[in-house]
Amino acid sequence: MKAVFVGGGAVRLVGILRAAFHHRGMFEGGEINLYDINVPRAEAVAKMLMKTPEFARVKCKLTWGTTLEKALEGADMVGVILMAGSQKTAQLGDKVSRDHGFLSSDNVSPNGAFLGIKGGPILLNVAKKMEQYCPQAWLVDFANPIAVHSAMINNHTAIEALGVCGGYTNHQWDLGRIMFGKDEQSTAFDVETAGINHLSFILKGTCNGQDLFKALDRRLDREWTMCPLQKHLPAWSQKSITRSVTNLVRFYRQLGVVIFSTEGDGMAHLYYDELFQMEARESKPRTLAQINASVKNTAKHRKEFDQTFQALLNTDIDPKFWDTGWKDRGMGWADRADRDIFVELLRGLAGETIKVVTSRLNNGAVAGFTDRTCLEYSQIVKGGVIRPAGHYEVPGVVHGLISSLATHQTMLADAIATDDPKLLAKALLAYPVKQFSKEARSLFKDLAKINRDEMSPGLRRVGEYL
Numbered sequence: 001m002k003a004v005f006v007g008g009g010a011v012r013l014v015g016i017l018r019a020a021f022h023h024r025g026m027f028e029g030g031e032i033n034l035y036d037i038n039v040p041r042a043e044a045v046a047k048m049l050m051k052t053p054e055f056a057r058v059k060c061k062l063t064w065g066t067t068l069e070k071a072l073e074g075a076d077m078v079g080v081i082l083m084a085g086s087q088k089t090a091q092l093g094d095k096v097s098r099d100h101g102f103l104s105s106d107n108v109s110p111n112g113a114f115l116g117i118k119g120g121p122i123l124l125n126v127a128k129k130m131e132q133y134c135p136q137a138w139l140v141d142f143a144n145p146i147a148v149h150s151a152m153i154n155n156h157t158a159i160e161a162l163g164v165c166g167g168y169t170n171h172q173w174d175l176g177r178i179m180f181g182k183d184e185q186s187t188a189f190d191v192e193t194a195g196i197n198h199l200s201f202i203l204k205g206t207c208n209g210q211d212l213f214k215a216l217d218r219r220l221d222r223e224w225t226m227c228p229l230q231k232h233l234p235a236w237s238q239k240s241i242t243r244s245v246t247n248l249v250r251f252y253r254q255l256g257v258v259i260f261s262t263e264g265d266g267m268a269h270l271y272y273d274e275l276f277q278m279e280a281r282e283s284k285p286r287t288l289a290q291i292n293a294s295v296k297n298t299a300k301h302r303k304e305f306d307q308t309f310q311a312l313l314n315t316d317i318d319p320k321f322w323d324t325g326w327k328d329r330g331m332g333w334a335d336r337a338d339r340d341i342f343v344e345l346l347r348g349l350a351g352e353t354i355k356v357v358t359s360r361l362n363n364g365a366v367a368g369f370t371d372r373t374c375l376e377y378s379q380i381v382k383g384g385v386i387r388p389a390g391h392y393e394v395p396g397v398v399h400g401l402i403s404s405l406a407t408h409q410t411m412l413a414d415a416i417a418t419d420d421p422k423l424l425a426k427a428l429l430a431y432p433v434k435q436f437s438k439e440a441r442s443l444f445k446d447l448a449k450i451n452r453d454e455m456s457p458g459l460r461r462v463g464e465y466l
Helices: 012-022 039-050 068-072 087-099 110-133 146-156 166-180 212-220 235-255 264-270 272-282 288-313 319-328 341-349 396-418 421-429 438-450 459-465
Strands: 002-006 031-035 061-064 077-080 138-141 160-163 189-196 199-207 354-361 374-382 385-388
Touching (some): 002 068, 012 039, 012 341, 031 039, 031 068, 039 061, 039 288, 077 110, 087 110, 087 288, 087 438, 110 396, 110 421, 110 438, 146 160, 146 354, 146 374, 146 396, 166 189, 166 199, 189 396, 199 212, 199 374, 212 235, 264 272, 341 354, 341 374, 421 459
Parallel strands (some): 002 031, 002 077, 031 061, 077 138
Antiparallel strands (some): 189 199, 189 374, 374 385
16 A cells, blocks of 8 residues: 655654554555655654654555655555645634634634635645546545535545544543543444534444433433543643533533534534633734734744654654653654544555545435535445445534535635635635624635735635625
């Protein structure tokens, strides 16, 4: 098998590929190419991988520093891990979103839409080259907004694209916290889901072989409180997790739905005004000077991380580091990511039967949506073939919301692929918060100005249609 990772300098690949190498037959005699415009970072990640105990037991070729065309030749899977655009435009987008009364994120939000507008042409270029050099390979996109990118590639190229999310295993943590009162990842749950990325819903499932919803009803029929979290988690993380799990319980009690992956920007659409007001109380708007300082500080920390990574690379790493030593040194990137979605997909490509959740075209899997609408739902992968794990219906209480969000994201994908500013304006206004309002139009105009230099020339005219 040959896998290519665009954005191959991402250190999270160390944990992912440790897990892939652990399945010794997967890359035996195969190749992994780490493609990155920052060649030294890709080289550093590759050399760190060569130090891992898993790599030492596998005859696998690791390459980097090639052209994209050379990297893609004969690939079975192409993973994309990158963030488009600059830190400054992303943070300015956060500020103007808040100024206009909107929440911000890198995915399901107005600011996330513009991240898709900036990243879309990069993904489209990769897919077009894949058509020539590896037409049967899957493009597996981790770069947000994954649903926009997946819809764009699937509807406008011959390449099969899957949008994947780091929150793929969130439910194993969150349901474990609710059911067992422990801050541990649990494999007691087997679920099937449908919706959009960051806001899909568990439609059926089991907990230790028993019906999940009956088990939840029994657990929540009595007083429930959030369990203590692991002490090593920073305060901001503990606060975020507590809020998410508490709201997961709240929305199950109020609406009868269980969110699959408790990512904040998706869940926000179930209590949008309340969350906006809460965040407004908790933090003050940032000035331009503060944003500039933040961008500078981010660059500083990135440089310090690179130096620490390189210093470790230049040492003889104690084998204990790969077991538990990474935890003592606060280097979570080194942990073997056995349940990462990339690892699951690679297992499926290698011939195992694996159930996954990805964002791709509906194609009849979920009732009430067109075939070309991009949705997140459960699928079965085996040997390069992927199919829906079942036929699903989004709960009626949230169906309209999911339909609006999925349509908005699919329209964005069409506008990016066709470089059509008029369609882009319609797609932005289809976002179902303050829809068609003066505030929405004003925000999108401001976001277009902020991101103008990082957008394709054709889409820069979107303001004329807003």
